[in-house]
Every structure is written in structure tokens, then in C-alpha cells.
Amino acid sequence: MELLQNLGHGFGIALSPTNILLCFAGCMLGTLIGVLPGIGPIATIAILLPLTFGLDPTAALIMLAGIYYGAQYGGSTASILLNIPGESSAVVTAIDGHEMARQGRAGIALGISAIGSFVAGTIATLVIAALAAPLAGIALIFGPAEYFALMLMGLAFAVLLARGSVLKAVVMILVGVLLSTVGPDLTTGQLRLTFGATWLADGIEIALLGMGLFGIAEVFRSLEHGEARQVRETHIGRLLPGPEELRASARPILRGTLLGSILGILPGNGAVLAPYASYTLEKKLARDPRRFGRGAIEGVAGPESANNAGAQTSFIPLLTLGIPPNAVMALMVGAMTIHGIVPGPQIMTKMPDLFWGLIASMWIGNLMLLVINLPAVGLWVKLLKVPYRLMFVGIVIFCCIGVYSINNEPADILIMGALAVFGYGLTKFGFEPAPLTLGFVLGRMMEENLRQALMISRGNPMTFVERPIAAVLILIAFAMLTVAVLPAIRKGRDEVFSE
Amino acid sequence: MSQSEPVAPWKRAVRSPQNLVSGLVLIAAAIVVVLMLGNLAQGTLRVIGPAMVPRWTAIAIGIGGAVLVVLSFIEDGDALERWHLRGPAFVLAGIVLFAATIREPGFIVAAPLAMLVAGFGSREVRPRELIVFALAMTVACALLFRFALNQPIPMLVLPSFSINV
Numbered sequence: 001m002e003l004l005q006n007l008g009h010g011f012g013i014a015l016s017p018t019n020i021l022l023c024f025a026g027c028m029l030g031t032l033i034g035v036l037p038g039i040g041p042i043a044t045i046a047i048l049l050p051l052t053f054g055l056d057p058t059a060a061l062i063m064l065a066g067i068y069y070g071a072q073y074g075g076s077t078a079s080i081l082l083n084i085p086g087e088s089s090a091v092v093t094a095i096d097g098h099e100m101a102r103q104g105r106a107g108i109a110l111g112i113s114a115i116g117s118f119v120a121g122t123i124a125t126l127v128i129a130a131l132a133a134p135l136a137g138i139a140l141i142f143g144p145a146e147y148f149a150l151m152l153m154g155l156a157f158a159v160l161l162a163r164g165s166v167l168k169a170v171v172m173i174l175v176g177v178l179l180s181t182v183g184p185d186l187t188t189g190q191l192r193l194t195f196g197a198t199w200l201a202d203g204i205e206i207a208l209l210g211m212g213l214f215g216i217a218e219v220f221r222s223l224e225h226g227e228a229r230q231v232r233e234t235h236i237g238r239l240l241p242g243p244e245e246l247r248a249s250a251r252p253i254l255r256g257t258l259l260g261s262i263l264g265i266l267p268g269n270g271a272v273l274a275p276y277a278s279y280t281l282e283k284k285l286a287r288d289p290r291r292f293g294r295g296a297i298e299g300v301a302g303p304e305s306a307n308n309a310g311a312q313t314s315f316i317p318l319l320t321l322g323i324p325p326n327a328v329m330a331l332m333v334g335a336m337t338i339h340g341i342v343p344g345p346q347i348m349t350k351m352p353d354l355f356w357g358l359i360a361s362m363w364i365g366n367l368m369l370l371v372i373n374l375p376a377v378g379l380w381v382k383l384l385k386v387p388y389r390l391m392f393v394g395i396v397i398f399c400c401i402g403v404y405s406i407n408n409e410p411a412d413i414l415i416m417g418a419l420a421v422f423g424y425g426l427t428k429f430g431f432e433p434a435p436l437t438l439g440f441v442l443g444r445m446m447e448e449n450l451r452q453a454l455m456i457s458r459g460n461p462m463t464f465v466e467r468p469i470a471a472v473l474i475l476i477a478f479a480m481l482t483v484a485v486l487p488a489i490r491k492g493r494d495e496v497f498s499e
Numbered sequence: 500m501s502q503s504e505p506v507a508p509w510k511r512a513v514r515s516p517q518n519l520v521s522g523l524v525l526i527a528a529a530i531v532v533v534l535m536l537g538n539l540a541q542g543t544l545r546v547i548g549p550a551m552v553p554r555w556t557a558i559a560i561g562i563g564g565a566v567l568v569v570l571s572f573i574e575d576g577d578a579l580e581r582w583h584l585r586g587p588a589f590v591l592a593g594i595v596l597f598a599a600t601i602r603e604p605g606f607i608v609a610a611p612l613a614m615l616v617a618g619f620g621s622r623e624v625r626p627r628e629l630i631v632f633a634l635a636m637t638v639a640c641a642l643l644f645r646f647a648l649n650q651p652i653p654m655l656v657l658p659s660f661s662i663n664v
Binding site (some may be wrong): 195 | 517518520521524525532535536539543544545546547548549550552553556557559560563564566567570576577579580582583585586587590591593594595597598599601602610613614617618620621623624625628629632633636640644648649650651652
């Protein structure tokens with residue numbers, strides 16, 4: 001079995017003492033930052049990105065993956081204990097999870113979410129390993145026209161899944177694309193939209209965008225509330241669920257994993273749907289749906305598994321096609337670029353150590369969350385007691401150091417400040433920064449592929465219709481955009497998100 | 500309130516001030532971008548020039564802004580939200596100070612300075628506690644980034660004393 005051989009190779013890489021240590025450090029630090037109220041995985045990765053700069057690429061990605069899982073887990077912890085979800089996918093966990101916490105079953109909720117995530121992570125790791133090779137094969141027959149069409153489809157999907165106004169989501173993606181054009185032109189090298197400033201001449205770094213829009217801007221938003229978020233004394237209780245609870249959760253975990261694995265693969269942030277889909281499914285299947293919202297363990301087990309499975313399989317489009325499906329993966333692209341790696345189908349063949357090592361470390365990361373982070377939950381609760389008036393100062397200085405260490409360029413810090421004000425303004429006007437980030441990363445790739453596709457077709461735009469794969473992808477993109485503006489679907493979408 | 504201020508008729512016509520303002524800002528931004536791209540070639544479809552993608556993206560953003568403006572007179576929407584200036588003002592001041600002092604005199608000065616200023620962004624700031632926290636964080640970050648992670652962050656640079664750490 002080639003699959004097992006490859007995975008074995010990966011474990012050989014990931015199980016080296018340094019990499020285990022880095023994976024562990026990533027999980028711990030990711031949880032540490034991710035558990036902070038209101039900080040989702042995007043901000044966590046942006047803030048911790050600089051920690052990986054000194055490492056070699058494989059080690060850096062292993063640590064980043066650890067940070068990512070830690071951030072996810074930290075987000076669930078904050079949702080369950082405080083009812084403050086850091087991001088939309090944790091909203092679902094908060095419904096029944098926090099209710100369980102109020103009934104004194106916080107430990108069980110955290111325990112089942114960790115167990116569910118571990119099961120989901122294990123299965124998703126196998127899914128990635130199994131699907132990666134065939135998908136990368138497909139990627140190789142893709143030309144620029146197909147790539148462009150695929151990215152267009154991803155963006156259309158992101159619009160469909162964005163919260164709030166469809167128009168505003170489209171505008172955000174366009175603004176992201178526009179920001180991606182700042183800097184030198186790809187072929188002629190002419191500077192675009194730099195205001196004549198030398199420090200904009202290289203364009204805007206994605207990590208900068210992440211720290212500004214998600215890190216510092218979130219600080220601005222949180223400072224409005226003051227210390228209202230103080231943590232009350234929470235009783236954790238026992239962590240391990242009993243046989244009864246395990247039996248009730250087993251099927252939801254498996255169903256959630258299946259849903260999450262499938263949705264996560266879709267380009268355009270399908271993973272964000274996974275917890276909602278799982279919650280709705282469990283509620284429909286339950287003998288007594290009224291228990292949901294009142295501390296039903298299935299309402300935690302299912303969505304948490306779905307969330308983790310989706311979080312993991314969303315690596316697939318990135319690793320095989322080089323296309324980040326969501327804002328978190330967009331940051332991963334940024335991180336890879338900083339280490340000189342171009343994501344895409346060639347990674348698997350040219351850098352097998354990195355590829356399989358990363359996949360194996362995903363599983364190890366999930367295991368660590370279960371056996372190390374879960375017992376440490378008391379520590380995270382203590383951390384939540386650090387007053388925000390000090391916590392935000394730490395976040396600010398971390399972002400400053402992080403931005404400076406990318407290029408050793410003080411002007412970058414100022415750009416981050418400007419982006420933070422911009423991000424704060426966006427939320428004040430009802431715009432979401434996540435589609436912008438995705439548009440930003442895809443924008444660069446789309447422009448490149450558009451140019452190449454049209455050069456190959458000698459300027460004939462019909463190439464996107466005449467090539468069958470591209471035509472189908474573009475058709476799907478338009479269908480999704482149409483669906484997004486249909487009133488009936490819009491209503492349903494709003495309900496899903498407001499539930 | 501028993502006595503409300505008289506509202507101008509055009510203000511009553513606006514049913515979503517948030518969308519109106521954001522639409523206008525988008526249109527203005529689009530115009531600025533299109534003007535900035537004025538001296539760059541658009542090229543042809545076969546050989547796309549540097550200006551094509553940003554120009555048409557900006558035009559699309561402008562159209563999006565125009566739609567928002569129109570919608571703001573048709574659909575009910577949110578009112579303008581209040582901006583709280585204290586947090587952003589102090590945090591930004593801290594960030595600017597960090598940028599200005601990181602190269603010279605270096606991190607040992609830049610970090611505490613930035614944190615002490617940024618800390619006042621919270622209404623609940625307690626100066627003494629903040630000083631202790633800022634100093635502890637400076638030491639911790641210096642150890643972590645410079646020594647544990649080998650980042651080339653200048654710690655203390657004082658040319659007149661020929662100190663460069």
C-alpha cells in the first residue's frame with residue numbers, strides 16, 4: 001500500500017524529537033492565544049506566525065498546523081466556558097456547550113469536544129492522505145484557464161457562505177483583489193497603486209493583513225466593551241464522559257466527521273458550514289429535538305467533530321491545487337511563501353518530507369490536544385482571568401514584533417496600523433474582513449492565471465467557455481452567485497447563521 | 500425624548516445611513532484608484548497591461564458602491580455606529596512609537612514605550628500594574644524572540660555610545 005508507506009514516511013519525519021516538540025509548542029501556544037475571548041484562528045495564526053520564521057520550512061509548517069488545531073480547540077473552550085465564540089464555526093458549540101457548562105458539566109462538554117475532534121482528526125488525516133495523490137494528479141492537467149475558473153468558483157462559494165449582505169461580501173472580495181494588485185506588476189514590473197512610496201513597492205504582505213484586520217482591529221473592537229467580559233468562577237467537573245454519554249455521542253461524531261470532511265474539501269470555505277450542517281442534522285435525527293439548546297451532548301459532539309474534520313480537510317485544496325479555500329488557509333499560503341514554498345501539486349512530489357510530515361503531524365497534533373491540552377484546561381481558565389486591560393497590550397506588542405520580523409521594516413508596522421483602522425471601519429459599516437483576505441490571496445493568482453490563459457488563447461476570452469472543465473466551473477460559479485441573491489435562499493441562509 | 504430635533508427631509512429619505520456612507524466611500528475610493536492608474540497601460544486581452552485588473556476591479560467596486568447608495572434609499576438598514584476613539588488612538592500611538600524607535604534605540608526602549616502608551620487605550624488602565632507588565636513582557640519577548648528564536652531584532656542601538664546589541 002503506497003498510502004501506508006507514505007504515511008509511514010510522514011510519521012518518520014513528524015516523530016523526530018524537534019518536530020514533536022514544535023507540534024506540541026504550536027498546540028499549546030495556539031490554545032493559549034485561541035482561548036482568549038474574541039480571537040479566532042485567523043488572528044491566532046497571524047499573531048503567532050513570526051514564531052516560526054527561524055525554523056526550517058517543514059518544522060515551521062508542522063508548528064503552524066499545531067497552532068491551527070490549538071486555536072480551534074481554544075476557541076471551543078472559550079465558547080463552552082464563556083459563551084464567547086471567537087469565530088462563526090464556534091458559535092454552534094456555544095449553544096449547547098455553554099448550556100452544559102451552566103449545568104456544571106463543562107468538563108464533559110470539553111472532554112467530548114476533544115474526543116470528537118480527535119476521532120474527526122484521525123479520519124480526516126486518512127482522507128487527506130488518500131485523496132491528495134489523485135487530486136494533485138488532476139491539478140496537473142489543469143491549465144491557467146481551469147485554475148482561473150476554479151478560483152472564481154471558490155470566490156463565488158465564499159460569497160454564498162458569507163454572513164450578512166451578499167453585495168457587501170462581493171465588494172469585500174473585490175477590495176481584496178484590488179489590494180493584491182498593489183506593488184509591482186507581474187510581467188512588466190511597473191509599480192501600481194503604491195502612492196510612490198518605496199515601502200509599498202513590494203506589495204502588502206498577507207501576514208500584515210491578517211494581523212491588522214484580525215489582530216489589532218479586534219483589539220479596537222474589544223476595547224469598546226471594557227472589562228464586562230470578566231470570567232466568573234466556572235466549575236469544570238470531571239473531564240471524561242461516562243459510557244452513557246459516549247454512546248450518545250458516537251454516531252453524532254461519525255456523522256459530523258463525514259459532513260465536515262466533505263464540506264472542508266470544497267474550495268471557498270465549505271468548512272464554515274460543517275458545524276451548522278451537523279447541528280441541524282443531529283437536531284432532525286434526535287428523538288426529542290427539544291433537548292437541543294438545553295445542554296444536549298450531541299449538539300456539542302457533532303458540530304465539534306464536523307468543525308475539526310472540515311478544518312483539516314480544507315488543507316486539501318491548498319496542498320493539492322495550491323488554492324486556499326478560506327482565510328486561514330490564505331494565511332498558510334503567506335506563511336509558506338515566507339519560507340519560500342509555493343503551494344500546489346508539485347509539493348507532494350518535490351517535497352515529500354514536508355508534505356507527508358505535515359499530514360502525519362496533523363494527527364499527532366490532534367492526539368496532543370486530547371492528552372495534553374485537555375488536562376491543562378484549568379490553566380486556560382486561569383489565563384482567561386488575566387484582565388483584558390493587560391492582555392490587549394500583550395497582543396499589540398506581539399503583532400508589532402511579528403510584523404517587524406517579517407522584513408525588518410518599521411514601515412510595515414505602520415501599514416499594519418492603517419489596516420487595523422481600516423478593519424475597525426469595516427465592521428462599523430457591516431462588512432466582514434474574511435472574504436477580503438481570501439480575495440487578497442486569490443486575486444494575485446487569478447490575475448496571473450487570467451493573463452496566461454488569455455495569452456495562450458491569443459486574447460480570445462472564449463477560451464473559458466470552450467475548454468469544458470473551465471466552462472463547467474464557471475457555470476457553477478454563476479449558478480452559486482445566482483442562488484446567493486435568490487430571496488428564498490437568502491432567507492434560509494440567514495436562518496442557518498442566526499440559529 | 501419628548502423634544503426631538505427637526506430632521507431634514509433628505510435625512511428622512513435615507514433608510515440605511517450605514518449603506519449610504521459605505522457606498523459613497525467605495526465610490527470615492529474607486530475614483531481615486533482609477534485616477535492613480537491613469538499613467539499605466541491597460542494593454543489588450545492578449546497582452547494584459549498592468550492597469551487592467553486593478554482598473555476594472557476598482558470600477559466594479561464603484562458600481563457596488565453605487566448600488567449600496569441606491570439601496571440605502573430603498574431598503575431599511577442599520578444606523579451609523581459610534582466610533583470609540585480612545586482605544587484606537589492610544590493603541591495606534593503605541594504602534595507608531597514602536598515603529599519609530601525599533602531600529603534606534605532598539606527593542607529595549609521601543610517595547611516598553613509602545614506598551615505603556617497602548618495600555619492607556621483601556622478605560623480601566625492601572626498605571627502601576629501596566630508598568631510592571633510592560634517591563635516583564637519586554638524581558639520575556641527579548642528572551643523569546645532574540646535568544647530562543649534567533650530573530651534579528653535590534654535590542655539596544657546607541658551610536659553615540661557605540662552600543663549595538
